[in-house]
Amino acid sequence: MDCVAGSVGDAISVMVPDVYISDDGGYSWAKMLEGPHFYTILDSGGIIVAIEHSSRPINVIKFSTDEGQCWQTYTFTREPIYFTGLASEPGARSMNISIWGFTETFLTRQWVSYTIDFKDVLKRNCEENDYMIWLAHSTDPGDYGDGCILGYKEQFLRLRKSSVCQNGRDYAVTKQPSVCLCSLEDFLCDFGYFRPENDSKCVEQPELKGHDLEFCLYGREEHLTTNGYRKIPGDKCQGGVNPVREVKDLKKKCTSNFLSPEKQNSKSNSVPIILATVGLMLVTVVAGVLIVKKYVCGGRFLVHRYSVLQQHAEANGVDGVDALDTASHTNKSGYHDDSDELVFYISLLTHKYMSSANEQNSLNP
DSSP: OEEEEEOOSSSOOOSOOEEEEESSSSSSOEEEESSOEEEEEEGGGTEEEEEEOOSSOBOEEEEESSTTSSOEEEEOOSSOBEEEEEEOOTTSOOSEEEEEEEEEOSSOEEEEEEEEEOTTTSOSBOOGGGEEEEETTOSOTTSTTTTOSSSEEEEEEEEOTTOOOBOOTTOOOOEEEEEOEEOGGGEEEOTTEEOOTTOOSOEEOGGGTTSOEEEEETTEEEEEEESSEEEOTTOOOEEEOOOOEEEEEEEEEOOOOTTOHHHHHHHHHHHHHHHHHHHHHHHHHHHHHHHIIIIIIIIIHHHHHHHHHHHHHHHTTOSHHHHHHHHHHHHOSSOOHHHHHHHHHHHHHHHHHHHHHHHHHHHOO
16 A cells, blocks of 8 residues: 555646555555645554644544545544644554644743554454455456566455454565566567567567677677577566577687677776876885985985084094095095995994093003
8 A cells, every 4th residue: 555645647736735545556546635634554554544734723633444445533632733743653563643733822832742542443453354365566367467577476465445453563464476477578679689669579670681690799709599589687487488599609709899898898997097006106106205315315314424524523633524524635536425434434433442442441450
């Protein structure tokens, strides 16, 4: 059972909507209430509750126990309220509803809430004879394939409209599935065939008559033998109509990629990934070089070298680093950075060794 608010027509209407109910899964609809309403379903479809949408205060609700064919009214309060909300427990298994609203006077507004239990309306529990078999998607009860969708159909036990009883919170839907016989509706037109308008049979394309159906699929050439039909993917039908279809691998390689979109997509998708990876690697290398050059070569090493020069100048009695550079230039014809650093480290080690030896001699007279 389905409930909707809408209007009848071939386009969206700006008129005030009415309430429509369907008992066959949405294939047909019947108007049950005039004007817009708030509604909810209780007891797994055993009862429908509705409240009129109005700008005036209300104190009456409507309910139906036969899927909207007949409606009864109930006055839930003496003093009308401005209605603001209607709710029930999720799952449509509850027998209770809650109504929210407020009363308004000249100076004050008071919020109120009402809870209504419909167990006194549905007094007895449903029995086996209160249910009937219902076939989903049924359009032609006399046809064996009635209700078949993709080779499969289901029958349900549903409550009779004339039964006024309670399904209960533990109610579980009972269904009986079955597999259908195959028909032409379970097949698509195969490669090289098409269906004319308003016809269920597949007809061969005129330009392909008398030609072998050979095609290149994923780098292999294949030969297709068919009567024009192939089964719809996911269809569960068995037996019945079974058109012959056979695909033979000719053991030949082919280069056409007309039917290989996966390869095209993989190639086209791999190019931006490779470019992005190479670009990221280049950015990482450049950033690493800049960091090393700034913080290693241009920072601590130069400071350390300056301290070495200063100690070497003091050990040789040279006045300042500039004088040491002048003296070194007078004794050398050229400047070699590597050899200078080696001389500085050797001088430093010699100076430390001599200082340690002098301290040891002073301690041991």
